[in-house]
Amino acid sequence: MRAKLMHPDVVAAALGIAVSAVFFVAAGNLPSFAVKLAGPEFFPRVSALLLIVLCLVQVAVSLTSKAGSTQEDAREEAGHDIRLVFAVMGMSVAYFYGMTLLGFMLGTFLYCTALTLITQEKRNPTRAAGSSLIIIAIVYAVFSYFLKATLPSGRLFG
Amino acid sequence: MSNPIIYALQAVFQPMNFLLMVAGAAIGIVFGAVPGLTATLAIALLIPFTMNLDAIPALLLLLAIYCGGMYGGSITAITIRTPCTPAAAATVLDGYPLAQKGQAGKAVGAALIASTFGGLVSAIIMIFLSPPLARFALAFSPAEYAAVGIFGLTAVFSVSGQSLLKGAISAVFGLLLSTVGLDPILPVPRFSFGSLALAGGIPFLPAVIGFFAMAEVFRLAGTPNRKQVVIKSIGRVWPTIDELKRILKTAVRGSLIGTWVGILPGAGGTIAAYMAYGEERRSSKHPELYGTGIIEGVAAPESANNAVSGGAMIPMLTLGIPGDAVTAVLLGALTIQGLQPGPMLFKDHVDVIYPIFAGMILANLIMFVVGFILIKPVTYIATIRKEYLVSAVAVFAVIGAFAESGSTLQVMFAVGFGVLGYFMEKYGFPVAPVVLSLILGPMIENALRQALIISHGSWGIFVTRPISAGLLLVSLGIIVAMVRRQLKDRSCGRAE
Numbered sequence: 001m002r003a004k005l006m007h008p009d010v011v012a013a014a015l016g017i018a019v020s021a022v023f024f025v026a027a028g029n030l031p032s033f034a035v036k037l038a039g040p041e042f043f044p045r046v047s048a049l050l051l052i053v054l055c056l057v058q059v060a061v062s063l064t065s066k067a068g069s070t071q072e073d074a075r076e077e078a079g080h081d082i083r084l085v086f087a088v089m090g091m092s093v094a095y096f097y098g099m100t101l102l103g104f105m106l107g108t109f110l111y112c113t114a115l116t117l118i119t120q121e122k123r124n125p126t127r128a129a130g131s132s133l134i135i136i137a138i139v140y141a142v143f144s145y146f147l148k149a150t151l152p153s154g155r156l157f158g
Numbered sequence: 159m160s161n162p163i164i165y166a167l168q169a170v171f172q173p174m175n176f177l178l179m180v181a182g183a184a185i186g187i188v189f190g191a192v193p194g195l196t197a198t199l200a201i202a203l204l205i206p207f208t209m210n211l212d213a214i215p216a217l218l219l220l221l222a223i224y225c226g227g228m229y230g231g232s233i234t235a236i237t238i239r240t241p242c243t244p245a246a247a248a249t250v251l252d253g254y255p256l257a258q259k260g261q262a263g264k265a266v267g268a269a270l271i272a273s274t275f276g277g278l279v280s281a282i283i284m285i286f287l288s289p290p291l292a293r294f295a296l297a298f299s300p301a302e303y304a305a306v307g308i309f310g311l312t313a314v315f316s317v318s319g320q321s322l323l324k325g326a327i328s329a330v331f332g333l334l335l336s337t338v339g340l341d342p343i344l345p346v347p348r349f350s351f352g353s354l355a356l357a358g359g360i361p362f363l364p365a366v367i368g369f370f371a372m373a374e375v376f377r378l379a380g381t382p383n384r385k386q387v388v389i390k391s392i393g394r395v396w397p398t399i400d401e402l403k404r405i406l407k408t409a410v411r412g413s414l415i416g417t418w419v420g421i422l423p424g425a426g427g428t429i430a431a432y433m434a435y436g437e438e439r440r441s442s443k444h445p446e447l448y449g450t451g452i453i454e455g456v457a458a459p460e461s462a463n464n465a466v467s468g469g470a471m472i473p474m475l476t477l478g479i480p481g482d483a484v485t486a487v488l489l490g491a492l493t494i495q496g497l498q499p500g501p502m503l504f505k506d507h508v509d510v511i512y513p514i515f516a517g518m519i520l521a522n523l524i525m526f527v528v529g530f531i532l533i534k535p536v537t538y539i540a541t542i543r544k545e546y547l548v549s550a551v552a553v554f555a556v557i558g559a560f561a562e563s564g565s566t567l568q569v570m571f572a573v574g575f576g577v578l579g580y581f582m583e584k585y586g587f588p589v590a591p592v593v594l595s596l597i598l599g600p601m602i603e604n605a606l607r608q609a610l611i612i613s614h615g616s617w618g619i620f621v622t623r624p625i626s627a628g629l630l631l632v633s634l635g636i637i638v639a640m641v642r643r644q645l646k647d648r649s650c651g652r653a654e
Contacts, residue, residue: 006409008585009324009585009586011329012585012587016327016331019331019334020334023334023337023349026349026351027348030341030346031344031346033343033344035497035609037615038343038607038608038610038611038615039344039608040341040343040344040346040348042452042607043333043337043602043603043606043607044334044337044349046347047333047334047337047599048334048401049329049364050330050333051327051330051331051334051646052587053200054323054326054327054330055327057323058323058324058327061323063186079380080380080382081380081382082380083280083378084379084380085376085377085379085580086376088376088379088380088548088552089381089573089576090582092372092375092573092576093573095556096566096569097555097569099566100566104557108557111549111552111553112549112552112553115379115545115548115549115552116545116546116548117545117550118379119376119378119379119544119545119548119549120543120545121383128545131546131549132549135549135550135553136553139553139554139557142207143561150561150564151557151560151638152557152560152566155355
């Protein structure tokens with residue numbers, strides 16, 4: 001039973017219920033309207049309640065489904081490396097902050113090269129750096145010359 | 159505008175617009191063909207490009223990507239048995255066996271001809287059906303608009319994947335997210351929790367880039383590297399006269415099925431492709447040949463899935479309700495251009511509507527030529543190594559999110575939604591319904607509340623007005639039918 005309660009679908013449904021509860025309670029602080037059902041709190045509260053109901057149904061379905069025949073087993077790709085995913089997420093957040101310091105060129109070069117290196121089967125720094133330069137050149141050409149859009153500038157480097 | 163048809167032709171044949179359509183078709187075909195990329199992703203990444211363009215060139219570019227993307231999936235479906243779009247999965251059934259017999263070129267050529275035919279038929283139907291439907295919708299009151307929005311939400315079922323319950327959870331989550339920001343009727347902030355970033359609501363473009371592009375970057379990063387596939391020679395592409403007749407005969411039925419399915423919000427390209435394939439096999443004198451590698455088995459699903467494009471544009475343009483994930487993103491692109499899809503678009507922006515009509519026809523013709531040229535190159539591009547895809551898509555996504563407003567906050571949203579989207583997809587909660595709801599939520603809420611104001615709080619307004627009642631009944635019918643089908647599929651699965 002404990003394993004079923006820790007099932008990802010149950011955890012996700014619980015999160016959904018928590019988010020809905022926050023919205024439902026927060027909606028109570030919104031001003032009322034002359035026509036009660038047409039106030040700013042009505043639609044969010046209906047959506048929150050509906051989400052709670054659906055999440056409870058999901059919990060019920062997950063708890064009553066047979067163990068070992070779960071959908072996520074079918075979904076899970078063989079060899080999917082979650083550590084790489086977390087690493088890329090971390091790098092993306094670092095890129096976002098790094099760009100404000102280092103600017104587009106340097107920030108993107110470091111991000112691209114790091115991404116390429118960690119996702120390569122056989123690490124090849126030269127190839128990683130080379131492909132990053134090509135990507136930067138294409139992005140710069142398209143956004144700066146063709147679209148005349150401003151690329152991010154950094155506090156340390158332009 | 160003295161003659162709208164001449165105006166439209168002049169617009170689409172302007173050199174820059176024409177070039178944009180050629181580029182769009184090529185981009186769409188490549189994105190449709192490369193595993194890990196989709197037409198929806200292409201449009202999401204390219205919307206920032208279109209912000210500095212005028213409305214017509216922007217829309218022509220995106221339409222060409224849409225048409226190209228629907229065909230592109232067939233190339234790898236046939237050559238390496240990897241359908242890169244769900245709708246191309248039906249093409250594998252006869253396409254790959256044809257490739258195994260050494261007739262990959264014939265299969266790809268059949269897919270291209272059928273796709274073009276399907277796209278053209280649905281574009282023509284769109285041109286004839288849209289104006290009268292828009293005129294009819296001009297008489298809609300808020301009650302009808304609310305019912306239309308709810309009807310549009312049934313499109314969730316076409317993008318929910320295996321679990322309708324999880325798709326519904328995603329959709330309602332999206333409705334909840336759509337309430338963040340300023341209230342549409344009273345100017346009060348909702349659910350910003352003191353944050354300036356949320357005061358304006360969930361920004362659409364970063365949400366789309368996050369859910370479709372960044373989430374895909376994270377997913378691809380964790381996927382093991384594929385074995386490099388060596389694609390043998392494609393062979394002859396152009397069919398014989400007899401084969402051409404068989405392709406076109408099959409494509410007529412597939413196109414009509416696809417257009418009809420595209421109009422219905424609750425169905426999409428995948429359903430259209432399988433329905434057309436099933437119908438073709440059922441009506442064939444030799445049904446036992448289907449699955450062994452026959453040209454009709456490729457032409458049927460391909461004509462249907464491209465015909466969905468024109469069909470899905472009809473409710474999107476006339477009523478403002480997207481029929482699938484791609485039209486949801488296209489609808490967002492129209493809004494970014496300052497155009498509000500719906501009947502007023504046909505009244506106030508005829509100068510945009512007619513070029514869209516002409517553009518859909520021309521986009522399919524351009525797709526035919528570009529598709530023919532790209533058949534062999536795409537089979538090599540499709541084997542591009544994962545690490546280059548990951549870094550290229552990530553950079554374009556981040557810069558695209560930044561370029562909209564020059565704010566790094568948008569990038570934060572895109573990365574955040576990417577993380578959320580990755581985990582949602584990982585555990586079977588599709589993200590397309592969230593995007594659909596982000597678009598439809600404000601429309602439904604606004605119309606619902608206006609209708610209740612008019613009726614002084616009485617819900618009867620939704621059932622006493624015949625169009626509203628009819629749409630709600632049809633929506634309920636679709637929901638019940640879909641739920642029953644899923645329960646039946648589940649119990650059949652258990653019995654096996």
